Amino acid sequence: MEWEKILLSSRKEPHISQNGLIVLEKRYLAKNDKGKIVETPAGLFQRVAKFVASADLLHGKSADEAGGTADVFYEMLADLEFLPNTPTLMNAGRPLGQLSACFVLPVEDSMDRIFDAVKHMALIHKSGGGTGFSFSKLRPKDDIVRSTAGVSSGPVSFMRIFNTATETVKQGGTRRGANMAILAVNHPDILDFVRSKENRDALTNFNISAGITDGFMKALEKDGEYPLINPNTKKVVRMMRAREVFDLIVQKAWESGEPGVVFLDRINEANTLKSIGMMESTNPCVSGDTMVLTSQGPRTVHELRGVQFTAVVHGVPHASAPEGFFGTGVKKIYRLRTREGYEIRCTADHPVLRAASISRSSIHAEWTKAGELSIGDKISLHNHRALSGWKGAYGFNEGYLVGLLFGDGTIKKDKAVISVWPRRIAVNGNPINDPVMRKALECARSMPHRADFSGFVEVKGRGEYRMSLAAVKTICRELGIVPRHKTITPVLESCSSDFYRGFLRGLFDTDGSVQGSQEKGISVRMLRAILFR
Secondary structure, three states: OHHHHOOOOOOOOOOOOHHHHHHHHHHHOOEOOOOOEOOOHHHHHHHHHHHHHHHHHHHOOOHHHHHHHHHHHHHHHHOOOOOOOHHHHHHOOOOOOOOOOEEEEOOOOOHHHHHHHHHHHHHHHHOOOEEEEEOOOOOOOOOEEOOOOEEOOOHHHHHHHHHHHHHHOEEOOOEEOOEEEEEEOOOOOHHHHHOOOOOOOOOOOEEEEEEEOHHHHHHHHOOOEEEEEOOOOOOEEEEEEHHHHHHHHHHHHHHHOOOEEEEHHHHHHOOOOOOOOOOOOOOOOOOOOOEEEEOOEEEEHHHHEOOOOEEEEOOEEEEOOOOEEOOOOOOOOEEEEOOOOOEEEEOOOOEEEEEEEEOOOOEEEEEEEHHHOOOOOOEOOOOOOOOOOOOOOOOHHHHHHHHHHHHHEEEOOOOEEEEEOOOOEOOOOOEOOOHHHHHHHHHHOOOOOOOOOOOOEEEOOOOEEEEEEHHHHHHHHHHOOEOOEOEEOHHHHOOOHHHHHHHHHHHHHHHEEEEEEOOOEEEEEEOOOOEEO
């Protein structure tokens, strides 16, 4: 193979987190016919870099020149500055060689064309891609089929066939396929479509969205009716009150998160290929660095690629489809920051819960695209108080000591040193039952320590007390926290909820402050920023 002739000069080794390595081994690293892993993360990135760079050979470049391109691409991958989509990681340099993630397939109103779409969907899923469909051209349920003198079963019944086929085909041999289904709001079966996922076990391989038109929105605004049109005869079947359909969409979306909506006229305003055809469907995508609270704790979308999980929204668990998230492409990322210090990196169309109105007893919130927010808008945080917690590494005591260390401590080669400045000092100079020191000692004594461990030791003339613990240094090493570089690491973020509670209490016990008044409002703030990695 031509790409294998390309030589890399870079010797950079990728630094992959523990969680990242688990995902690579489970989903992406090449295996032999016995299922044994035969590729390292560096080997994966080298394979991808050389295969992608081999395109230069088709345009008159030499193998040495293509090697230069491969070096640049490889180092971007090794530094995790850029990662291509899942099909590229899976298929580059392998027999399939299919690097695209998103496909939209036509579904025409004939048995032959419908099952052609099923076949093409299966082949795309096998190669690692995802598929989107518009079922709007299919005749409605109970419509006459002249060729057989029978009646049509409608779009939703055919969606079940696509769903069943998807269930049996694993994408690239490692994950089940993912589909997007769209039905135009003026289709006679729109109500059945909106209700199609009331049963949580139905259509589990589909996201669904109603295709909204400008005519529908104008009827909704006037609380009027709009026509339902048979796509086969192009005739109006009946008139439907727009508010009835819209309210049902909202109700079902509130219950389960689906259906979504696609504004068909709006996306076709920007369609530069109208001469070829109108846009009728899309393929689902989401920002890869979005943090998602799951039943196993906070995880990034990258960690949930190809993995079924349970998301937690306002304290309520919601099971994902079997394939979880999957890579689709690259989008521009924006930084959303609040005055209180909350921050998120997201795409412009990322939905954010904006507090539209606030009273003494309630907050009325609505989902708003990040790109449509204005300076001064108030953001409603998720309420997860009903969540009992999640399992993971370490508990409250370890978290509290690490939190104290982050706030006022240092990591040395052989130990971690926690410093405390007690606010109340006795006449003889000793601290009087300082709550932070008392809690820190309680946690420290629950951990392995030397027989001569004496707890806090006074630093003369500074009002400071220090406690040294080798066990905390060991925990920091396992969390990826190193001397002179105290940062929130992905491994720390994967710890238990009890560790989170302890860590935040320790952090705020050392570096937190309460500001404001009852009249103007009270806030609890950190005195300095904590770095994330």
